[in-house]
Amino acid sequence: METIKLVYPVDGGDLIEAGEASSKMKLTLKRLGLPPDVIRRASICMYEGEINMVIHADGGEAQVEVGMDEITIRMTDTGPGIPDVDQAMKEGFSTAGPTARELGFGAGMGLPNMKRYADELAIETEVGRGTVVTMKLKIPS
């Protein structure tokens, strides 16, 4: 069967509104009757991805594909890229600026949380060109 494709633009510079895409995705996934646990994990992954794109890349786009047994979330931006992915994956490591930190973000848990809640996480990044974070979540039948 054809997969369901959902596309959400994520605006840069607006930390307060970040999370809107994950809320919208969650509503759609609930309509499909996916298991609550999968929906929750997908929503957390997406939320963390959104926050990252707003803080570091001035926004981007979130694409979601829902198939019968897998959800794929792809967060694409044209931001500065990640120079050292291994370092970025460490809990507590963050390059977030003072504004984001004042708002309670930048705890260095974004990528680690995505890794924790997704079944697969892949990061393609090029310094100066942008980053694509792809997360896959298995849907138990």
Next chain:
Amino acid sequence: MSKHAVVLEYKRCRGCTTCIKTCPTEAIRVRSGKAFILDDRCIDCGKCIRVCPHKAIKSVGDSLARLQEFDCCVALPEPALYGQFQNLDDINLVLNALLRIGFHRVYEVSRAAELLSDYNRQECLNAKDAAVPQISSSCPTVLRLIRMRYPRLIDHLTNAVMPMELAAILARREAAQATSLPPERIGVFAIVPCSAKATAARSPEVLKEPVLDGAFAIRDIYLRLLSPMRELCEEGVQLEPLISSGLTGVGWGVCGGETAARPGQQCVVVDGVENVIRMLGEIEDGRIPEAGFIELNACTQGCVGGCFTVENPYAARMRLGALMNRLPVSRNCFLFQGPDRNLAKFQRKITYTPAFLLDADRGAAMEKQLQIQDLENHLPGLHCGSCGAPSCHAFAEDVVMGRASVEDCIFRVRARMQHMAGPGEADEYLPAPFRRQQPPAAKGSEPSA
């Protein structure tokens, strides 16, 4: 008859589509010039009642004539009632007046609320393994929302019945003992601030069967109380001291009242149904990890903002606050022992009833979602409401679910007519909000609908 207390007065409805846009669960549609409510989606929040410009959507409490059906009638006033009166300085005046309009006894809902405050305090101290944050289970609209949309949060509910329900159980027992009447000859009626509680009285969310015989709207009772209250003042008689709760119980009438009994816990207090929905979404994703307890009130300022109230919620809150200043902290402790302890608990677990599910079969649901998205891409995205649905998305869903025809979209029909008749000036007319600015080159060409 629908189990909901929200009803449409058919003659008054002009099909104006105001209500469909404000419904937080997209539960209203307009067909053939009249609104109708999708029962399985309605959460009784009362939003439509407030916005209807023709006063066609109403909520009805029971008729006072029902008091004739019983030998002994007990009034269960919700604390929000006390905030409706100007210059009231003694709650006993309200309670005594209730005995002059057909009730034989009074049992304050705030008394049961006070017991629940104490119960919750004991429970949350003992229940270390409870899901955190705990979510209050005292607002029926919130219970319905969680049941329909937030399955993961069901286990977070405090597992305590509504104050009105505990009051009903205890009031019936107390009245049966005092009058020696069989319990079924005793009528127990709550005086409620909102349609959600009127519905809950009829069809409880967490009890096996209804414990109330009915519910009257505060608005209806208020009008009847004014004369007897004035008479009681003029007669100068000593009021019977009927009040049996302190400020802990009475405080449940406003938002924050339930939370006040949870010292030492980090609590979030939310009012207004949109805020409640937003908060539930955030708790579901664990975004407020420090919170221990979340009090959710669907109405602005809590129960004083219910659609059955008379006073503006902020004024009512002020008045209730002034009354509370004269009360002791508490008059009731939860000392139920043995099986009685279970009176405060849910009698059945809330089960997830997803009103928004496209299909019980996941494959079929996905097929429908694809059809919905495909159709939505061919709709104008103006959310004009002319089709009777609140948004183009809701309309697409209605079409796919068989609740509407694609021809109900005036833009689709218009495009088809133009196609059939060929372009003409009259066909190109659009009301101002729908006109699209044409790029100069495209002038005179057909607007894309």
